[in-house]
Amino acid sequence: MRNSFSGGTFAVASRRVDLHDSRMSEERLSIPEYAMALAEVASLRSEDPFRKVGAAALDWDNRVIATAYNGLAPGFDAPIGFWDNRDDRQKFMLHAEVNLCSLFKRGEARLVATTTMPCTACMQTLCAYGIEEIYYREIYKESDAPEIAMVYGIKLQQVG
Numbered sequence: 001m002r003n004s005f006s007g008g009t010f011a012v013a014s015r016r017v018d019l020h021d022s023r024m025s026e027e028r029l030s031i032p033e034y035a036m037a038l039a040e041v042a043s044l045r046s047e048d049p050f051r052k053v054g055a056a057a058l059d060w061d062n063r064v065i066a067t068a069y070n071g072l073a074p075g076f077d078a079p080i081g082f083w084d085n086r087d088d089r090q091k092f093m094l095h096a097e098v099n100l101c102s103l104f105k106r107g108e109a110r111l112v113a114t115t116t117m118p119c120t121a122c123m124q125t126l127c128a129y130g131i132e133e134i135y136y137r138e139i140y141k142e143s144d145a146p147e148i149a150m151v152y153g154i155k156l157q158q159v160g
């Protein structure tokens with residue numbers, strides 16, 4: 001990330017963004033794309049070797065109020081061997097959306113972008129926080145998020 005802007009390109013997760021690409025200079029990022037780019041940068045901070053998820057929240061004026069990623073409880077240092085088993089670690093991981101919601105009060109955030117579709121529990125949490133629009137990049141097939149969004153009238157949309 002050093003000299004990220006003077007170098008002309010930088011990597012946001014797995015996607016390379018060319019700042020001199022004519023499309024980039026002529027077209028402005030949409031608000032969902034902007035939030036997703038922030039979520040992708042946040043995911044780079046995840047210490048989970050198996051799944052890195054980032055999330056970003058915007059308020060009613062599209063101002064960034066929080067970014068977060070999946071990880072262990074604050075202040076917890078994983079002992080040696082903690083990351084050896086993918087299944088064993090899972091119950092200890094605090095999901096990006098939960099960490100995100102810990103940073104604001106209900107009703108403060110309007111839009112959330114998350115690099116992976118929220119799991120069922122995170123979708124319920126986002127509902128409780130009054131989020132109206134949720135954007136994700138990767139589909140998470142085990143999630144009931146689409147059904148929850150439909151019933152509660154929340155916009156849930158994939159951003160490419």
Ligand SMILES: [Zn+2]
Nearest residue numbers: 095118119122
């Ligand atoms: Zn989750």
